[in-house]
Amino acid sequence: MTKTTIPVHLDINGDxxxxxxxxxxTLLDALRDRLGLTGTKKGCDHGQCGACTVHVDGERVLxxxxxxxxxxxxxxxxxxxxxxxxxxxxxxxxxxxxxAFQCGYCTPGQIMSAVACIREGxxxxxxxxxxxxxxxxxxxxxxPHIVAxxxxxxxxxxx
Amino acid sequence: MTVHNMRHGDxxxxxxxxxxxxxxxxxxxxKITGSAKYAVEQQLEGLAYAVxxxxxxxxxxxxxxxxxxxxxAPGVLKVLTPDTIISxxxxxxxxxxxxxxxxxxxxxxxxxxxxxxxAAVVAETFEQAVAxxxxxxxxxxxxxxxxxxSDSKAGDGIPIDAMTKEWGDAQAAFASAPVRICAAYNTPRxxxxxxxxxxxxxxxxxxxxxxxxxxxxxxxxxRTYAEWFDVPFENVRLVSPYIGGGFGSKALALSHGAVAxxxxxxxxxxxxxxxxxxxxxxxxxxxxxxRQTVTIGADGEGIIQSIVHRGINETSMDGMWVEPLGxxxxxxxxxxxxxxxxNVVRVNSVVPGAMRAPGENPSAFGIESTIDELAYEVGxxxxxIRLRNYAExxxxxxxxxxxxxxxxAFAVGxxxxxxxxxxxxxxxxxDGNQLIGWGVAAGTYPxxxxxxxAIVRILADxxxxxxxxxxxxxxGTYTILAQTAAETVGxxxxxxxxxxxxxxxPRAGVAGGSRLAGVMxxxxxxxxxSALDQLVGLAISDPRSPFHALQANTLVxxxxxxxxPRGDGPDLSIAKLLTSVGRDHIEATGDTMPANSTxxxxxxxxxxxxxxxxxxxxxxxxxxxxxxFIEVRVDEDFGTVRVSRVVSALDSGRLYNPxxxxxxxxxxxxxxxxxxxxxxGIVDRRHGRIVNNNLADYLVPTNAxxxxxxxxxxxxxxxxxxxxxxxxxGELAIVGVAPAIANAxxxxxxxxxxxxxxxxxxxx
Numbered sequence: 001m002t003k004t005t006i007p008v009h010l011d012i013n014g015d016x017x018x019x020x021x022x023x024x025x026t027l028l029d030a031l032r033d034r035l036g037l038t039g040t041k042k043g044c045d046h047g048q049c050g051a052c053t054v055h056v057d058g059e060r061v062l063x064x065x066x067x068x069x070x071x072x073x074x075x076x077x078x079x080x081x082x083x084x085x086x087x088x089x090x091x092x093x094x095x096x097x098x099x100a101f102q103c104g105y106c107t108p109g110q111i112m113s114a115v116a117c118i119r120e121g122x123x124x125x126x127x128x129x130x131x132x133x134x135x136x137x138x139x140x141x142x143x144p145h146i147v148a149x150x151x152x153x154x155x156x157x158x159x
Numbered sequence: 160m161t162v163h164n165m166r167h168g169d170x171x172x173x174x175x176x177x178x179x180x181x182x183x184x185x186x187x188x189x190k191i192t193g194s195a196k197y198a199v200e201q202q203l204e205g206l207a208y209a210v211x212x213x214x215x216x217x218x219x220x221x222x223x224x225x226x227x228x229x230x231x232a233p234g235v236l237k238v239l240t241p242d243t244i245i246s247x248x249x250x251x252x253x254x255x256x257x258x259x260x261x262x263x264x265x266x267x268x269x270x271x272x273x274x275x276x277x278a279a280v281v282a283e284t285f286e287q288a289v290a291x292x293x294x295x296x297x298x299x300x301x302x303x304x305x306x307x308x309s310d311s312k313a314g315d316g317i318p319i320d321a322m323t324k325e326w327g328d329a330q331a332a333f334a335s336a337p338v339r340i341c342a343a344y345n346t347p348r349x350x351x352x353x354x355x356x357x358x359x360x361x362x363x364x365x366x367x368x369x370x371x372x373x374x375x376x377x378x379x380x381x382r383t384y385a386e387w388f389d390v391p392f393e394n395v396r397l398v399s400p401y402i403g404g405g406f407g408s409k410a411l412a413l414s415h416g417a418v419a420x421x422x423x424x425x426x427x428x429x430x431x432x433x434x435x436x437x438x439x440x441x442x443x444x445x446x447x448x449x450r451q452t453v454t455i456g457a458d459g460e461g462i463i464q465s466i467v468h469r470g471i472n473e474t475s476m477d478g479m480w481v482e483p484l485g486x487x488x489x490x491x492x493x494x495x496x497x498x499x500x501x502n503v504v505r506v507n508s509v510v511p512g513a514m515r516a517p518g519e520n521p522s523a524f525g526i527e528s529t530i531d532e533l534a535y536e537v538g539x540x541x542x543x544i545r546l547r548n549y550a551e552x553x554x555x556x557x558x559x560x561x562x563x564x565x566x567x568a569f570a571v572g573x574x575x576x577x578x579x580x581x582x583x584x585x586x587x588x589x590d591g592n593q594l595i596g597w598g599v600a601a602g603t604y605p606x607x608x609x610x611x612x613a614i615v616r617i618l619a620d621x622x623x624x625x626x627x628x629x630x631x632x633x634x635g636t637y638t639i640l641a642q643t644a645a646e647t648v649g650x651x652x653x654x655x656x657x658x659x660x661x662x663x664x665p666r667a668g669v670a671g672g673s674r675l676a677g678v679m680x681x682x683x684x685x686x687x688x689s690a691l692d693q694l695v696g697l698a699i700s701d702p703r704s705p706f707h708a709l710q711a712n713t714l715v716x717x718x719x720x721x722x723x724p725r726g727d728g729p730d731l732s733i734a735k736l737l738t739s740v741g742r743d744h745i746e747a748t749g750d751t752m753p754a755n756s757t758x759x760x761x762x763x764x765x766x767x768x769x770x771x772x773x774x775x776x777x778x779x780x781x782x783x784x785x786x787x788f789i790e791v792r793v794d795e796d797f798g799t800v801r802v803s804r805v806v807s808a809l810d811s812g813r814l815y816n817p818x819x820x821x822x823x824x825x826x827x828x829x830x831x832x833x834x835x836x837x838x839x840g841i842v843d844r845r846h847g848r849i850v851n852n853n854l855a856d857y858l859v860p861t862n863a864x865x866x867x868x869x870x871x872x873x874x875x876x877x878x879x880x881x882x883x884x885x886x887x888x889g890e891l892a893i894v895g896v897a898p899a900i901a902n903a904x905x906x907x908x909x910x911x912x913x914x915x916x917x918x919x920x921x922x923x
Contacts, residue, residue: 004233024286033285038200039193041403043354044436048854051354079193092191096183099822102633104190105354105403111191126867134863137854139354139404140633141829143865145822 008068012037013081019068027071028052028063031078039079039108043137050136053109053116054078060116079108082115090156091115094149102140110136114150123154176645176652178680178883181818185657186401186637197401198371199358199433206360207236209422209432210288211415212278212295213441214270217507217847218304218476221268221277225296229280232294234287236426239279241266245421250386253379253411255767263387265417270299271476272507273848274441276414281422281430304507306847307348308448308473316471316504319481324489324555327496332465336456340533343452344525345914346897348473348840348849350445351514352859353632355403357413357442358433361420367394368420374399375410376669377628377662382766383412384420392762397662402632406830407513409632410671413443440852445840447472447482447511451525456496461537461544465496468525474503478510483518487603487894488526489555490782492548497555507847513671515830516890519604520897527600527898528913531905540583541902542573542599553780561779561879562886564810565601568786568873572808573599575869576788585909593792595803596907602895604887605774606781606880607672610764611682612665612750615644615690619743621719621734623648623687625657628765629667629679634889635819636675642816643680643883647687648694649716650733665748666765673783673887674771678751680815681882686749691716693745694733701740705729751882781880783891785809787828787899793907798922800904802832805868812877812886824870824892831896833860839916 010017010030019034028045031037031054043051045064052063055077082089091114094100101107113136117123122132129150130143138146175182189195214221226238237243241264249258267275278295282288305312333339359372368388374380377397385392402409419432434442449472456465470484485499514520530548534541549566552559573579581597582588588595616624625644631637637657645652658664667679695714698706698721706714706721709728714721722730737743752761764770774781790804805828814820837858841850851857870892876884897915904922905911912921 022284022286029285032200036202037193038196041197041355042433043356044854046436046853046855048436049354079191083192088188088191095191096187099184099818101184101187101190102635102822102826103354103404104186104195104401104633105197107190108193130863130865134861137354137859137861139352139406139830139859140822141826141860141865142822143829143860143862144825144868146862 006069009072010068010076012076013078021068023067023069025068026064027066027068030068031063037078037080041105041108043106050113051106051109053112053136055112055116060113079112082111089115091149091153094153098145098149098152100145100149101142106136106138110138110146114153117150118154118157123150126151176642178642178646178815179813180642180816182638182642182652182816184635184638184819185641186631195401197355197403198373198399199360199431201360201371203360203362203429205428207281207283207426207428207430208285208288209279209281209419209430210292211276211418211434211438212280212292212297213438214267214273214275214277215846216270216299216301217273217306219270219299219301221270222298222300224278229291229294232287232291234283235280235291236283237281237422238295239266239418239422241268245425247387247417247421248389250383253767254769255763265414272441272509273846274438274509276418279418279422281426304847306844307506307842308450308504310506313504313506316502319501319503322481322483322485322501324485324499325497329465329467329496329498332496333454333456333467336464337459338457338537339454340529340536341452341454342529342532342913343450344528346449346521346524347915348445348448349514349834349838350440350840350857351406351408352854352857353404353406353408356434356436356439357409357415358431359416359419360429360431361423362429363424366390369396369398370420371398372416373402373409375402375405375630375632375671377630377660378666378765379410379669380412381662387417388420399630399660402630405632406515407517407671408443410513410669415442436854437852440840440849441509444480444509444512446514446517447474447480449482449484449521451484453488453525453529455529455533457533457537459537461533461539461547463492463494463548466494468499470501471504473506473508473511475508475510476505480511482521484522486518487522490550490553491526491601491603492530493550493554515827516604516894519894523600523602523894524897524915527895528901531902532911542569542578545569545601553775556775556780558775558778558780561781562812562875562877563784564873564875565784565786568784568808568810571871571873572786572788572806575871576806578788585906592795594795594907596791596793596903596905598789598899598903598906600787600895600899600902602785602787602891603782604673604891604894606783606886607674607774608772609668609674609678609770610750610752611667611678612748613679613682613686614665614746614748615683615686617648617690617694617733617745619734619737621650621732622654622656623650625655625683626664627659627667627679628662628664629675630660630670632670634676634823635816636679638819639676639815640679640683643683644687647684648691650719654719668765669768673889673891676815676888677881677885681751682749684882685751686747689747689749690745693747697740697742698736703740704736705731705739779879781886783811783886785891785895787895789899789903791900791903791907793904793922798919800836800917802900803866805866807892808871808873809891810874811888811891812874812880813884814872814874815883815885817872820888821870823888825868827890827892828868828896829860829865831893832865832900834915835897835900836916
């Protein structure tokens with residue numbers, strides 16, 4: 001039988017991992033099924049819901065539309081890598097304070113998007129936040145609180 | 160796993176620990192850091208992956224399933240078909256009705272809808288299973304299908320006599336009424352679309368089955384698995400620590416669960432099966448499509464004399480789903496004459512299911528639109544006409560309301576919204592090319608009551624542990640039960656660990672019908688009271704207790720410390736007291752079952768819905784109530800509708816945690832905005848497939864669709880409804896949103912849209 005797997009080196013949250021993967025394995029399934037990093041969620045597997053949002057080289061990326069092999073040599077940050085030494089990221093703290101989630105399943109993707117949204121300079125107004133957070137669906141309907149949390153965190157990050 | 164006692168330093172928590180406080184979610188830290196493990200995220204040794212193959216026709220028979228190529232594909236462990244899957248027994252329904260004694264096969268030979276499971280592939284990896292599933296070749300003998308209610312073959316359906324509600328002579332009163340309104344309202348198939356797809360991990364150890372599965376009802380689902388596989392109920396363990404949204408769709412064990420558990424049994428390995436997002440549109444039922452006609456006869460002052468209501472909803476070819484369309488129609492307004500009847504129509508669809516406020520939601524779209532039409536017909540303000548016809552008691556049950564703060568909701572909502580500034584004429588308010596419309600509608604949901612059990616333990620370190628097989632899918636169960644235990648025992652909420660989502664814990668009924676919070680706060684309150692009594696009893700009577708010499712009648716426990724109410728004597732921590740009396744914990748079980756309940760009563764109560772108490776039991780009729788005031792902006796040229804402002808006043812009785820209740824209300828309103836403007840399952844007329852079976856084409860609201868929403872609580876404690884005075888929260892707020900928007904659209908444009916969703920082609 002021909003060899004169907006390739007070695008893939010991944011830098012995730014500062015940890016180096018070497019996996020032997022079929023080339024068709026997505027970054028999302030590598031994280032969830034091979035590395036046990038299940039904080040990144042699978043909601044649609046088609047880039048439609050945003051639940052799998054992670055950062056690759058600091059930019060928000062949909063892990064379900066990214067092959068694990070495409071992340072080779074790049075820096076991946078997931079929700080598990082956002083808090084530093086037990087200290088919540090301001091976006092995480094704001095989500096808790098504003099009750100910006102209910103079931104919590106879209107939340108890691110929302111938070112990763114929000115961190116990037118602020119970094120991109122797109123958290124200037126509620127309207128801008130709504131537009132730049134529109135790629136992350138939340139069926140519980142936490143949107144007004146997500147906007148409030150991003151607004152609050154943006155002020156903290158900037159100050 | 161004790162993630163829920165992580166301290167998070169949230170300033171908003173100050174003084175929030177008690178029932179009614181604005182405590183932040185205690186499961187929040189786990190959810191925002193990614194450490195919350197949802198059901199199918201468990202890491203198991205030897206896990207195999209299953210993928211479903213579904214029918215591509217809506218009606219017919221499977222002629223042949225060619226599995227050769229799939230079986231030869233890399234990594235494939237097994238291909239399951241109706242011929243190769245193990246035989247199961249038919250399980251009872253959710254009322255506990257004894258099932259027919261015949262085998263059950265979760266893979267279909269006879270096809271009654273597109274998307275029915277016909278085969279499954281199990282492989283070493285997910286990727287291998289997906290690839291091999293595409294190699295399974297199924298051929299069919301296709302027969303004509305009835306794709307939906309508009310199909311010419313659909314017919315009038317089956318009368319459901321139990322839905323008939325009548326008093327007075329509604330037809331005669333309508334015929335003689337000076338003002339007569341008659342209109343037809345349609346709602347399409349809608350889907351719960353929780354962000355977490357349905358799925359499970361099934362794992363057999365001998366005759367014992369463990370199922371990690373998102374579940375709104377652990378004990379009910381465990382019963383179904385036990386019956387399918389003919390093992391004792393106690394042999395099935397359901398684990399569901401977090402649920403990524405349910406909205407009614409995760410209450411029952413479904414055929415994909417039977418497939419996964421069968422595969423696990425056949426392979427002797429744990430098997431994971433997660434539906435693809437498209438499969439979630441046919442793997443279980445969304446809200447049934449409905450049709451209603453509502454006629455109102457009134458006098459010239461808008462006083463209702465008669466309501467005649469006829470409804471139909473779709474159901475499947477082999478299952479029965481009744482969406483009670485007369486539920487709001489029959490109670491919202493006082494009327495001396497009333498008639499409501501309902502049929503169901505069989506179509507080639509998966510059996511529809513519960514979706515947020517089943518029945519009340521489409522029912523309110525009908526009656527709350529019609530009364531708006533009546534308001535314009537008689538020239539009376541839409542808010543005023545609702546007050547003129549205010550039902551002072553339940554018009555159907557002829558009983559007093561337990562509490563009904565609807566008048567207060569109208570008053571407070573109108574005030575906050577600025578309703579008095581509304582100009583009545585359609586198309587009379589605009590901002591540039593945007594037509595502005597203001598609409599109002601009311602909503603309601605019955606208080607469903609059942610029973611629950613909980614264990615409360617006071618541990619050696621003075622912390623408190625709560626266990627229950629109830630669940631938290633975002634409603635806040637972890638948090639409100641922590642608050643209940645904290646206040647009742649007298650410890651900070653940070654010192655309470657709540658464990659839910661494991662059927663080994665004391666039992667609970669379904670988390671559905673907005674009943675869980677009222678049921679479980681009652682059970683935890685009882686268990687915690689009993690634990691506190693034990694603690695105080697020990698402190699007073701145990702000779703080793705430092706309080707023994709005090710000869711006190713009672714002691715006070717507050718903030719984790721015990722002292723005498725007179726202020727004399729010792730003041731020590733719970734931990735110190737337990738040490739002094741040589742106890743490592745105190746434990747109490749509490750339940751809200753009637754005192755003489757048998758073990759069989761308990762089993763029936765927690766694994767079926769047969770024991771739920773009617774909301775009109777005894778002297779009162781119990782419901783939550785709300786009033787929505789909504790502003791829309793309609794582009795005059797393009798017909799696009801945007802909701803720009805929402806003020807809703809709601810009566811859910813006493814709120815156990817306003818911060819979380821407000822979130823749930825807003826979530827319901829947002830789902831209602833989706834229902835009004837976006838959501839519609841579109842059926843392919845050739846094969847009965849759901850064309851838009853994904854999250855890009857089945858449109859749910861995005862952040863950019865939603866304005867600021869103001870919710871105001873007008874509830875008062877209702878002790879007829881629950882032990883601690885709360886009424887239902889979760890389903891209430893969606894009820895009435897769609898008609899409020901439709902009414903606002905009429906005010907903006909002069910066009911009455913009676914067919915949801917209100918899309919632009921209906922306005923231009």
